[in-house]
Amino acid sequence: MADQPTSMERFIQGILPENPVYRQLLGLCPTLAVTNGMKAAITMACAVGFVLLCANVMISLIRNLLKPHLRIVIFTLTIATFVTIADRFLAAYMYEMSKTLGPYIPLIIVNCIIICRCEVCASKQPVITAASDALGQSIGYGLALSSVAAVREILGTGMFFEIRVLPTAWPDWVIMVLPPGAFLTFGLLLGWVNWMTSRYAAKKQVKGSL
């Protein structure tokens, strides 16, 4: 396992270089669906982070017992268990929020990010690495969700975390909080991130050649 990335590398990679949403295009359903407000987006990111961390640690602990042809089923059932815990927790302590998020909390089960991390990292590497990988990926996921949510909430309602930041004269772009706004915002942000990445890579190349 000499060529496997170390814990620190995994952690850093998850945040920007291998950002789950912008670079890997995984887990787009919640990215588009729950980002009409910052609060919902942060709660969603926390829920995904909790499930990802628990699932990664669990899978990493039992990685030597896994049978190759059954592993996807085991991953899914492990994830489903933790999603049930997260869902019940939200329903008990943050009832309003769990109403807002609605079916998107159970849909974390089929969120590709978690299965992907279990497959790529947790089923091959020890617990510490798997946990730091999960933390890095969740931070990256949270950043991505809040970037989309910030644009949508500010333009759509003139508020940020439900505190007014734009003058009341601002005409709310209602389309931003409706479904089309999610597609448009995320599409434009994705294009922008791609552009920045290519510029950064070009700069690095020039510096390297000098």
Place this chain on the structure above:
Amino acid sequence: MSYLIDIVLIALSAALINNFVLYYFVGICPFIGVSRKVEMAFGMGCAVTFVISIAAIMSWTITTFVLMPGAPLSAWVAGFFVSSESAAKIDLTILSYIVYIFAIASSVQFVEMYVRKFFPLLYKSFGVFLPLITTNCAILFACLKIMSNIVGVDDPADAWDLGRSLTLAVFGGVGFTIAISIMAGIREELELCDIPKPFKGAAITLITGGILAMAFMGFTGVDSGLKKAMTPAPSIEMKAPQNTAQ
């Protein structure tokens, strides 16, 4: 008659008004990943519709007979261990996510085996997509929607029967097929356009999806209008809007 209206409304709202992809954002992954060619997109849509119908039948059966509070099968089993009063109150809804995902995964596996064995031609056209569908959110979303319409209602008479659940699933699948096929058609044309390099691929697809979603927003309100037109309203209510118009 009111049952028929219900079915029509559920079908319309699942297929067009609250389109699975463009309104609820479920099934975005294939919407972006498999929408390069119209034939492939259509095949994917058919496969999803097929699996979603089977999953809906399974989830309706499981929810009604096993998971629901006071479900007959689990109450009967529990009757052997506890008194009949507490057995009637048994509620297994907490297990629903695990049960659904297990049901979906296994039914996809069986459908794939069955189709490969008995319909090789059909398998060739959409069999390759079948394993991918297990992690398609649209399937689980349909199951959850059916569950919330059985468990979540206050009056047991309002709980959905198999017909309503199946209508939701089939027309949800049809809506998915419509959306992904339109998208594939647009993307075939986009291949010939001069798109800025960073926007190539997923970004321009998402923006196109946004414009499509805007177009589908035009269907908003069709269901309530249709409901008003189809239910014979009492004469007093008919007069009221005329007065306000004058």
